[in-house]
Amino acid sequence: MQDIRLIATDMDHTLLTEKGQLPPQMGSYIDRLTDAGILFAIASGRPIYTLRKLFAASKEKMAFICDNGGSIYLHGQNIYKSLIPVKEYQEMVGYVLDDTDGRPIVCGLDAAYIPKEDARFVPVYKTFYANVKLVDDIRHLDVEANKFTIYFPNLDSEKQYKDVFGPAFGNRYSVAVSDNDWIDIMNFGVDKGRGMRMLGKELGIKANQMMAFGDSFNDVEMLQTVKYSYRVGNANPGIYQYADYVTGTNDDYGVLQVIKQVLAAQRQG
Known part of the structure; x- marks a missing residue:
């Protein structure tokens, strides 16, 4: 050593x-x-x-x-x-909201941006994101972001990765299970x-x-x-x-x- x-x-x-x-x-x-x-x-x-x-x-x-x-x-x-293009994380937001039971977080360089209807999760998010901002229309958010995160209240991130997010995004982005309630998506590599x-x-x-x-x-x-x-x-x-x-x-x-x-x-x- x-x-x-x-x-x-x-x-x-x-x-x-x-x-x-x-x-x-x-x-x-x-x-x-x-x-x-x-x-x-x-x-x-x-x-x-x-x-x-x-x-x-x-x-x-x-x-x-x-x-x-x-x-x-x-x-x-x-x-x-490594910034994720705005249109790409907007696509991720729409996918999560429309087709899954996860909750989207756009990880900006200055704050974590979440839909205003997810205010109930702020106490959980604050543990990891010291600055959380509620957004009226997160589908059209336009900020510098280097990560997109999905929160799973049902604590099934490994299953979600295997069945949903790996197949949907793994060929275009780095997709990682961070814990039993989180999946993170970054630019490929x-x-x-x-x-x-x-x-x-x-x-x-x-x-x-x-x-x-x-x-x-x-x-x-x-x-x-x-x-x-x-x-x-x-x-x-x-x-x-x-x-x-x-x-x-x-x-x-x-x-x-x-x-x-x-x-x-x-x-x-």
Whole structure:
């Protein structure tokens, strides 16, 4: 582990506990990684405006692969964004509203846009999207957006992916199951793995110097990209094959357990 230069982790059910809390003294460990020459990155389906609030004290030292790779920020600066054409996400909105029981979210760079009739879901959405805006006519929304998300109140996203959204959109876009109630759609080729490779190219970091942690299907490409791929103990069994290592659960601070090992190895080097 002495060669590690980039560590990335998913947020929900991976770094965050089931209560949505960061491991204790996380900011201190980010400082220690920075001092050791290791970049700490968050790779999440969450947008930058939410992640910056969670890491307010450390954000300038970190990298953020946001919206499942739809945008990337390094040391406070945007280095990449992949916008979905307006007419294309308008098509997605219409499809979700007319032909499915999912609820559409247009993930703009500044806010999450939802139909006004979905106001009842705002408390759920606020956990992930710090800025939610209700729209009178979301079918004709025209904003910069890098991700389209569908929320499933019936908690059946894996089935929806297999039966509906994979067949409908998978040949034109990157479609990923983020949890049992979310599916994310990005431009084709956009995923967390590509985000890691772009950071590596920007910084001269090779895949064998990267480590990553995940728990669900939208982490698969990231885990396949890096040399040191970890699943947390509570990960979805469907991703076991994509991670070479396993650590403790999110509630046992499994990511932090390995970070401590990395820091110890750096001291011994």
